[in-house]
Amino acid sequence: MITIDGSEGEGGGQVLRNACALSLVTGEPFTIEKIRAKRDQPGLMRQHLTSIEAACAIGGAQCEGLELGSNRIVFRPGTLTPGDYRFAVGTAGSTALVLQTVLIPLALADKPSHLVIEGGTHAGMAPSFDFIEKCFLPVLERMGPRVSARIKRHGFFPRGGGRIEIEIEPAPLRRMEFTERGAMQGRSGMIVFSSLGANKIPNRIRKAALKALPEWGEEMIAIRDLPADQGPGIALSLEASYANVTEVVSGFGKLGLSAERIGNTAGKRMAGYEASKAFAGPYLQDQLILPMALAGGGTFTTVKISQHTRTAADIISLFTGRRAHFEEAGDKGHCVRIV
Incomplete structure (x- = not known):
């Protein structure tokens, strides 16, 4: 039984999500104590429960302390079963973070899976749907599994109500080296909003973003008014596409x-x-x-x-024995080697 102190390192929900994913893949049971002890509201919240x-x-697992x-929880994995699943957070808790928990185990399964996840799609303290779809999944696909994502309905804080659908075609993970982003391919952005009246707020957001991005033009950031029943809410997504990767930066409205x-x-x-390389x-x-x-390293x-x-690396080492080495890499910032 692996025992984890949830208050160490970053001390957030990521510890839970990575531990569950790794447990399902490796078959190792674990206990986490002092869950989210550093947060303003410690312990399990709705999105962590989901x-x-x-x-x-998906893993036929048993879990004590799930409330x-x-x-504190004790998690004992069972048999991984790919298939059709629907998970609903019930709040604006992140759909992306629920996906993060089950994606890699299902991507290594022996059959495809289809997921429907309902909750928040564009809210703070979590990756946006745009990041998952355009930044993370294309890189993961280069490692083997094929995963497609569709957004059926946006979900903003605090209402939630969003819906995403995920198709997973599993495959073994390949060891990769991602050291070069490649040549710039293009820049674009989108502001989506709902139930906020006229376009004044989106235009103010766009103007402020462009002030910090002198090489961008106003025409690069579009504005889209969503149906009123998906609001109220607003989100900004900026994309910089390179030959080998697309970076997505998001901003979300809140009171x-x-x-x-x-x-x-x-x-x-x-x-x-x-400005980096x-x-x-x-x-x-x-x-x-x-x-x-x-994948055995990368x-x-x-x-x-x-x-x-750094916290993710510590948790992963407990389950796999693989260690992350962090090195200076000159104009490319830092190099992370998993061995």
Whole structure:
């Protein structure tokens, strides 16, 4: 039984998600104590419950302590069963984070799977649907599995109600080296919003983003008004496409956060990535470590290493024995080697 201190490192829900995924793949049971102890609301929240329930469903697993607010669980994996599944968070909790829990186990299964996940698709503290679809999944596909994603309905904070559909064609993971992003292919952006009246807020977000991106033009960031029943909410997505990778930077609206700050923060983050020569941005880096470890190793260059990534590496090492080595890589930022 692997025992994990959930308060160590980054100390968030990622520890739970990676542990469940790794347990299903390796067959190793685990205990996590002090779950999310560093968070303002420690213990399991709704999206964490849904993620663990999803892992139990696809893996025939048993889990003790599975209730809201719980600070300790014991997870015992069973037999992985690919197929058709539907998971509903019931709040604006992230659909992407539920997917993160079950994707790699199902991508290594012996038959295809179809998933429907309902909840938040564009909300803070989680990858947006756009990031999953355009940044992460194309890179994962180069490693072997084929995964397609469709958004059927947007889900903003705090209402949620979004819906995504995922098709997974499993295949063994190949060891890869992602060190070069390649030549610039194009830039684009999208602001989606619902039930916010006229276009004043989207236009303010676009203006602030462009101020931080002098090489971008106004025509590169489109504005799309969604049906009223999908709101209220607003989200910005910026994409920089290169020959080998597409970086996606997002910004989300919430009460008390100005349109100018949403646009400026996302714009500066994208400008920082474009100024570097690294392959992976800050969010792709912690997504890559898990499949690379299960592929037997791999290498990628990235921007500054996050605590999220270091924590992911620690959890993955417990289950697989694979270790991440972080090295300086000159104008490419940092190099991460999984061995």
